[in-house]
Amino acid sequence: ASLEVSPKPTVLTWNSGATGGGEVMVAAGPCGVESREQTLSAARYVKRYGAQMLRGGAFKPRTSPYSYQGMGEEGLRILAEARAQTELPVVTEVMSPEQVERVASYADVLQIGARNAQNFALLQEVGQQQKAAVMLKRGMSMTLEEFLMSAEYVLAQGNMRVILVERGIRTFERATRFTLDVAAVPVLKSWTHLPVWIDPSHPAGKRDWVSALALAGLAAGADGIIVETHPEPEKALSDAAQQLHEAEFAALMERIKALLPAL
Ligand code: PEP
Ligand code: MN
Known part of the structure; x- marks a missing residue:
């Protein structure tokens, strides 16, 4: 790295679109795939406002085993349909080594969640695989x-297409869910050639x-x-409090477009 x-x-x-070459890329969509209608609706509007990638979890790594766990393979099929309709590449989480081949047959990008970031068997x-x-x-x-x-565990096996995501760390602060370590961006950019992204939803x-x-x-x-x-968002089965309404997402995309010339 x-x-x-x-x-x-x-x-x-x-x-x-592309990432790592200077331009900014936005992946957006629901925390979890909950239904065909919900996911296709989100896919259409994130594309309309300029996102270049669709996100959505079919397998959800919930802190409690009694919380919504995701739709599984049916969710993957819905994501594939959303991709076919919008032509947006899809990023979705994979939680275990046994799932990798199946998830990679549907997804363009395999998300490794914060809770699995040191699951070395999964990283390997x-x-x-080279598909995703x-x-x-x-x-x-x-x-x-x-x-x-952790990134090295992936790279060492031959897949060089890795994006790093800072998504907030545990600190003493409890007002936010996690503390976004903004400094991680310039530090990582000075150390590694890999693209570095921010997830603003989970720390907020x-x-x-x-x-x-x-x-x-x-x-x-x-x-x-x-x-x-x-x-x-109020009806979301996971992360209801942090998911943006369509209008809020549209406003964020406008603010990003206004910011881009200054970057
Ligand atoms: C998510 O992206 O919905 C998610 C569970 O993220 P994280 O692994 O960063 O908590
Ligand atoms: Mn989430």
């Missing part, structure tokens, strides 16, 4: 050095604060953001 080994930035390209498995890129979230208690070591925990964190991340030099939005 080191810039000393490979001084040229890693640029990842899809039909909808996503590293061994890998979006690696920082674990909530990981140092940046440990984060890069509350939709009112999401846009400020997204803009802060981009101002700090992030190559992209992955943000949660839901057609009816």
